[in-house]
Structures are given as C-alpha cells and as structure tokens.
Amino acid sequence: MQISLKVGSEPPGQLKLDEFLRLNVPEDLSALTTAISKASITVSDNIPFKSGLLAQTNPSGETQKAIDVFSNDEFVEALTATGAAAEVASEEMEEPVRSKGTISVAMDPLDGSSNVETNNPLGSIFGFYDKKLPASGRSLVGALYVTYGSMLTLTVSFGKGVHRFVAVREGPSAEFQLLDVNIRLPDRASVFGVGGTREDWIPQVRGFFDSLPSRGLRIRYCGTFVGDYNQVLSRGGVFAYPALVSKPRGKLRVHYETAPIAYINEQAGGYSTDGKMNILDIQPQSYSEPSPAYVGSAPLTKELERLVSGSS
Ligand code: F6P
Numbered sequence: 001m002q003i004s005l006k007v008g009s010e011p012p013g014q015l016k017l018d019e020f021l022r023l024n025v026p027e028d029l030s031a032l033t034t035a036i037s038k039a040s041i042t043v044s045d046n047i048p049f050k051s052g053l054l055a056q057t058n059p060s061g062e063t064q065k066a067i068d069v070f071s072n073d074e075f076v077e078a079l080t081a082t083g084a085a086a087e088v089a090s091e092e093m094e095e096p097v098r099s100k101g102t103i104s105v106a107m108d109p110l111d112g113s114s115n116v117e118t119n120n121p122l123g124s125i126f127g128f129y130d131k132k133l134p135a136s137g138r139s140l141v142g143a144l145y146v147t148y149g150s151m152l153t154l155t156v157s158f159g160k161g162v163h164r165f166v167a168v169r170e171g172p173s174a175e176f177q178l179l180d181v182n183i184r185l186p187d188r189a190s191v192f193g194v195g196g197t198r199e200d201w202i203p204q205v206r207g208f209f210d211s212l213p214s215r216g217l218r219i220r221y222c223g224t225f226v227g228d229y230n231q232v233l234s235r236g237g238v239f240a241y242p243a244l245v246s247k248p249r250g251k252l253r254v255h256y257e258t259a260p261i262a263y264i265n266e267q268a269g270g271y272s273t274d275g276k277m278n279i280l281d282i283q284p285q286s287y288s289e290p291s292p293a294y295v296g297s298a299p300l301t302k303e304l305e306r307l308v309s310g311s312s
Pocket of ligand 1 (some may be wrong): 111113195224225241
C-alpha cells in the first residue's frame with residue numbers, strides 16, 4: 001500500500017520531515033525518526049575528522065574506527081533521549097541499551113566504515129520493531145537508512161511506501177525536506193553489485209552474476225551496503241552479499257542490515273531473499289546473526305532464490 005500524502009499547507013517539494021512525520025506516522029516512531037535525523041547531521045559533520053582506527057573490535061570481530069564509536073554514541077544517546085525506545089541494539093555493541101519506551105531499535109550506526117579512507121559513500125541503517133529482539137522482520141513497523149554521500153538523505157518506510165528526504169542547509173543549521181515520494185523499483189533492471197570475491201561465491205551465484213552483463217545490466221559496486229542498495233532502488237537491479245564457500249551464512253547481519261533494507265525493498269515493490277526464504281521471515285536467534293542477502297528487483301532475486309535453493 002502506498003501513502004496518500006497529507007502534505008498540510010506546504011507544496012510537496014518543500015514538505016519538511018517533521019511535518020511529514022506529524023501527519024503520517026505514530027508519535028513514538030516519529031520521535032525516533034526525528035532523533036535519528038538530527039544525529040545524522042552531527043555524524044555527517046564529523047566523518048571527515050574521525051577516521052582513525054581504535055585498538056578494539058566490534059562484536060563481529062571488525063576493527064572499530066573512532067567514527068564508528070562516535071556514530072554509535074550519538075545515535076544511542078539521541079534514541080534513548082526520546083523515551084520511545086525499549087532497547088537500542090547496535091552492531092557496535094555487545095549488549096543492547098535498555099530504555100523505558102515500547103519500540104525496539106536495531107541499528108548499524110555507520111555502515112561501510114572501511115570506506116572512510118577511500119571516500120566512498122557511507123550509511124546508517126535502522127529497524128523499528130514492535131517486539132523484543134531477537135525478532136523477525138515481520139515485527140518491523142518501520143525502517144530507514146541514511147546516506148552520507150554527495151547528498152545527506154534519509155530513506156524511510158513506515159509500511160506505506162518508501163519516501164526520501166534530503167538535508168538542506170540554511171546558515172549553520174540543516175533540515176530534511178521531501179525529495180521523492182512513493183519510490184518504486186523501476187521495471188527495467190540496469191545495475192548489480194556483489195560483495196566478497198568471485199572465487200568465493202557459491203557456484204549458483206557465480207553463474208547468475210556472470211550472466212547479467214549479457215542481459216544488459218552493468219556492474220556497480222561501492223562496498224557499502226546502503227550505497228549499493230540505494231543505487232539498486234534508483235536504477236533497478238540486484239545487490240548481493242551472497243553465501244560464500246568460506247562463509248555459508250554470508251557477512252551482513254539480519255537485525256542491523258538485511259531485515260530493515262528488505263522491509264524498505266518490499267515496500268518499493270522488490271523482493272529480498274537469503275537464498276531459501278524471504279529475509280523478512282528469518283527468525284534470528286541472536287542479535288548479530290548473519291544471513292546471505294540477495295536484495296532488489298523481484299524477478300532477479302526470485303530467480304536467484306530458485307537457483308540457490310536448487311529448485312530450478
Ligand atoms: O558489513 C559491512 C560492509 O561494509 C557492508 O556495508 C558491505 O556491503 C560489505 O561490508 C562489503 O564487504 P566486502 O568488502 O567483503 O565486499
């Protein structure tokens with residue numbers, strides 16, 4: 001179902017995020033989204049100045065950067081201050097931070113931070129669940145992602161279509177304004193990207209992606225899940241972090257990365273699979289459980305699912 005925008009008195013192009021939230025989204029989700037939008041401006045301002053490595057790792061064993069910890073702390077503080085979060089779980093923390101609200105938030109506060117030095121786009125991902133975690137993507141009541149690239153954008157869904165806001169600066173402050181409403185994956189797929197190395201992809205995945213250039217798709221890979229998915233959403237196609245021979249469960253984490261993006265992708269008319277089932281139906285047993293991810297235009301991801309599950 002798509003949203004029928006209640007735009008108030010503003011022309012749609014100038015609709016501000018807070019007005020959109022006030023008119024279209026329940027109060028607790030609205031408060032959490034506003035908190036994320038404000039913190040994302042602070043994170044964006046700090047990315048160029050906090051790229052150094054820290055001598056510590058996150059719960060998945062990845063080396064943390066100062067900006068990973070800074071982003072995590074900014075978002076945790078902003079989200080818990082709303083009073084709307086029951087817990088905030090993060091890829092960067094062993095244990096969730098408990099609070100007094102009702103919504104469980106799972107987040108990847110800085111997706112793709114290994115790309116800081118190469119200046120590729122970065123992102124943040126958030127899922128809002130109405131159940132205690134671990135929970136399946138069917139308990140999501142909203143999801144959003146931030147892109148820190150040539151534009152600072154917020155792409156949101158609260159179960160009624162996908163909408164994108166862009167940060168506009170006015171003097172020292174910035175605010176988010178509506179950029180795109182009811183975003184749908186284009187019918188014609190034109191790009192694809194795949195994580196890991198070709199030698200390590202399982203054979204069905206290798207065969208499928210090898211066939212795409214002759215089917216008219218171009219490879220576009222930036223190495224940040226949010227950036228790679230964002231271009232699939234705009235241009236149509238598929239992004240995969242597949243099952244690897246060396247890592248059959250892939251790399252991306254269900255709560256922090258794949259389920260929120262699968263939720264947005266479904267709202268945009270797409271389909272996301274772990275190779276066997278809809279990512280939204282996965283019932284994770286732990287906070288950091290990974291899953292292979294094939295996300296994007298439904299005809300392509302359903303074809304991949306048939307190949308990977310051995311049903312074709
Ligand atoms: O999970 C972190 C991440 O940076 C994702 O954003 C990205 O899709 C993936 O890792 C890239 O991994 P690789 O370097 O193995 O292709």
